[in-house]
Amino acid sequence: MNRFLSFFKTPQADKITDPDLIDKNYRYWRIRTMYAMYVGYAAFYLTRKSFTFLIPQIIEDLHFTKAQIGLLGTVFYITYGASKFLSGVMSDRSNPRYFMAVGLGGAAIVNLLFGVSSSILFFVIFWLCFYVCGPVYWFLQCLL
Numbered sequence: 001m002n003r004f005l006s007f008f009k010t011p012q013a014d015k016i017t018d019p020d021l022i023d024k025n026y027r028y029w030r031i032r033t034m035y036a037m038y039v040g041y042a043a044f045y046l047t048r049k050s051f052t053f054l055i056p057q058i059i060e061d062l063h064f065t066k067a068q069i070g071l072l073g074t075v076f077y078i079t080y081g082a083s084k085f086l087s088g089v090m091s092d093r094s095n096p097r098y099f100m101a102v103g104l105g106g107a108a109i110v111n112l113l114f115g116v117s118s119s120i121l122f123f124v125i126f127w128l129c130f131y132v133c134g135p136v137y138w139f140l141q142c143l144l
Contacts, residue, residue, distance in 0.1 A: 036100070037100075040100055040104050043104060043108075044103075044104065044107055051072075055069055062118055064120060068120045071120070071124060072123060072124060072127050075124050075127050075128050075131075076127060076131055079127075079128050079131040079132060080131045083131055083132045087103075102133075103133045104133075106129070106132075106133035107130055107133040110126050110129045110130040110133060111130065113126050114126040114127070114130065
């Protein structure tokens with residue numbers, strides 16, 4: 001477990017003292033960082049908000065009850081809140097590039113699994129996993 005978490009550790013950087021090099025590097029990375037954050041955050045929210053629009057179709061096609069859909073909503077809020085707290089603690093000690101990439105990749109994989117499942121049990125499990133990956137972005141944007 002410790003080796004897994006060391007993957008996220010912030011790399012040690014050499015201290016740059018040359019003002020011209022600092023300015024050059026800042027200009028280079030500023031726009032790329034903004035694009036990466038914007039695309040990652042937009043990608044997460046495109047997948048997150050789609051469930052609301054699919055609820056009527058899920059009820060009709062998979063014959064879920066409103067209570068079962070409510071269970072998914074409950075799992076969402078509990079997991080989202082806990083995950084925001086935990087990812088905030090982890091992101092303070094992590095390399096933002098790896099942390100965001102793993103969060104976005106995990107959310108994408110879980111979304112694919114979510115799309116091929118039809119059991120309420122798997123919906124709950126995948127929804128839980130999705131919202132463990134999701135709140136990563138908010139904290140990374142605060143860091144950057």
